Amino acid sequence: MTDVTFILHDGTRRIVDVADGISVMQAAVMENIKGIDGECGGCLSCATCHVYVESLEAGELPAKDPDEDALLEGVAAELRPESRLACQIVMSPALVGLVVRVPERQV
Amino acid sequence: MVDRLVVIGASHAGCRLAFAAREEGFEGEVVLIGAETAPPYQRPPLSKGYLKGSVPLAALRLKSDAAFAEARITLRLGTTVTAIDRAAKEVVLAGGERLAYSKLALTTGARVRRLSVPGADLDGVLHMRDLADADALAAAAKAGRRAVVVGGGFIGLEAAASLRGLGLDVAVIEAEPRLSARVFPPRLSEWLRDLHEAHGVTVRLGAQVVEIVGRDGRVAGVRLADGTKVSCDLVVVGIGVIPADDLARDAGLAVDRGVLVDASGLTADPDVAAAGDCARHPNPWAPRPGAPIVLESVQNAADQARVAAAALFGRPTVHDAVPWFWSDQYDAKIQMAGLPDPDDEILLRGDPASGRFSLLHLRDGRLAAVDSVGWPQDHMAARRLLATRPVVDRARVETHTGPLADLCSPG
Ligand SMILES: Cc1cc2nc3c(=O)[nH]c(=O)nc-3n(C[C@H](O)[C@H](O)[C@H](O)COP(=O)(O)OP(=O)(O)OC[C@H]3O[C@@H](n4cnc5c(N)ncnc54)[C@H](O)[C@@H]3O)c2cc1C
Ligand code: FES
Numbered sequence: 001m002t003d004v005t006f007i008l009h010d011g012t013r014r015i016v017d018v019a020d021g022i023s024v025m026q027a028a029v030m031e032n033i034k035g036i037d038g039e040c041g042g043c044l045s046c047a048t049c050h051v052y053v054e055s056l057e058a059g060e061l062p063a064k065d066p067d068e069d070a071l072l073e074g075v076a077a078e079l080r081p082e083s084r085l086a087c088q089i090v091m092s093p094a095l096v097g098l099v100v101r102v103p104e105r106q107v
Numbered sequence: 108m109v110d111r112l113v114v115i116g117a118s119h120a121g122c123r124l125a126f127a128a129r130e131e132g133f134e135g136e137v138v139l140i141g142a143e144t145a146p147p148y149q150r151p152p153l154s155k156g157y158l159k160g161s162v163p164l165a166a167l168r169l170k171s172d173a174a175f176a177e178a179r180i181t182l183r184l185g186t187t188v189t190a191i192d193r194a195a196k197e198v199v200l201a202g203g204e205r206l207a208y209s210k211l212a213l214t215t216g217a218r219v220r221r222l223s224v225p226g227a228d229l230d231g232v233l234h235m236r237d238l239a240d241a242d243a244l245a246a247a248a249k250a251g252r253r254a255v256v257v258g259g260g261f262i263g264l265e266a267a268a269s270l271r272g273l274g275l276d277v278a279v280i281e282a283e284p285r286l287s288a289r290v291f292p293p294r295l296s297e298w299l300r301d302l303h304e305a306h307g308v309t310v311r312l313g314a315q316v317v318e319i320v321g322r323d324g325r326v327a328g329v330r331l332a333d334g335t336k337v338s339c340d341l342v343v344v345g346i347g348v349i350p351a352d353d354l355a356r357d358a359g360l361a362v363d364r365g366v367l368v369d370a371s372g373l374t375a376d377p378d379v380a381a382a383g384d385c386a387r388h389p390n391p392w393a394p395r396p397g398a399p400i401v402l403e404s405v406q407n408a409a410d411q412a413r414v415a416a417a418a419l420f421g422r423p424t425v426h427d428a429v430p431w432f433w434s435d436q437y438d439a440k441i442q443m444a445g446l447p448d449p450d451d452e453i454l455l456r457g458d459p460a461s462g463r464f465s466l467l468h469l470r471d472g473r474l475a476a477v478d479s480v481g482w483p484q485d486h487m488a489a490r491r492l493l494a495t496r497p498v499v500d501r502a503r504v505e506t507h508t509g510p511l512a513d514l515c516s517p518g
Contacts, residue, residue: 032174041149045433074487
């Protein structure tokens, strides 16, 4: 289990303890984190799980699938260098201290 | 009088509706009733990653116990509603218990259509709707070598791809002259056939299964109308679903292959809503907007559930979100935005042989739907562009490889 901190759009922080092998999207949806929809269930089809990774460098995160970049191009909120799709960040102890910010909108 | 929302059906639509009721500020009790015993889960991966074994059960859950508790939603799993008594405003549960409601939501989904041929209930004839089906299919796939998939729609083709991935020999039997004919233009049907054949699947089109042949009570093969027999150890039937509207019908609500609701998700009884696969609703994206439709997709279930929750609690809005859908087969990502009509004019963008192309559907000269293969950028762009019903620069469709938006203008 590893803690992930979500910073909601209104600035509230929520810490969720996530089991290894579970994605940040899955954890957020299960715990009802407002602003992460994850409608395709992690099938890399919807881009409604967009987050900004605040704490780790890109190199410390799981690598991006080309389809993730393609979907990110179409996200509703501003695309930033730290943008990721949360369903592609699968938790492991290597991600200790992960902080992600929820964008203002997903659709 | 009780202040209680009862939601029947605890899947994509039901969960979303229950949580949305809280977002609407409803403070009363929320009871979410589901016939299945598993906690609410994502259905799409069942025929994809879950069947293949790449997605674990834990990753399918829709909401955690803590989230239900925090939102004060009482989950009653393994519980079937057998009747709705609208006069008394109560639902009747299997076993006879009665539960009063002030607001009621029907999110009962759909059940699979079964084959009505001799042998259809032999051991080894399987369907693909819920977790129990997926587990049964995964177990049968371990023991079996050869599978016949009846039906070349999404579910059948995804099952075929996943079973192929598990190393089985697979034959797909489709009654229509092409695959997924109900939703795809011929060009995409052909591409799908090539895809499956390239992966070693036998595709038989225009073929009618007339009998499932058994040996000792178990499937041994299927017989086709032309007399051919295809041997197999298991049969997956994917010939569509039937909206679960019987509770509503028996309660005197209007049904027509689905519970009839208005644009806000309400039935003629303002205290009763319906959403998801069970609801026939007016949809501005339908090719003939006057005729209500049923949409079987996660997007529709989620968006309609939100709208229905708002209407139940005094804030009626219109369910008009752009429909979208996806299907994963082998490594191919197929995504649809908008709703297709067989009469659409189809423009091809990109090269099907490259595995990256889109089909632009034009209706009355304007962009009405986009099917993309291996081109998620086009899909995402389409979901946004469609809302403006743009005109398309035909002259450049074939040659322009940049963003889809470049080809669209308000006209
Ligand atoms: C294998 C598979 C793959 C799919 N893939 C995709 C995909 O890639 N993309 C996509 O967008 N959509 C996909 N879909 C469709 C999508 O899953 C459905 O549109 C969605 O599940 C509809 O949600 P729902 O809540 O309306 O109904 P359902 O998910 O059918 O849920 C209805 C629930 O109600 C319960 N219920 C019914 N009657 C009663 C009763 N009387 N009492 C208590 N409980 C009751 C049922 O047990 C069921 O759990 C797929 C579906 C399947 C089966
Ligand atoms: S959940 Fe759909 S792309 Fe991440």
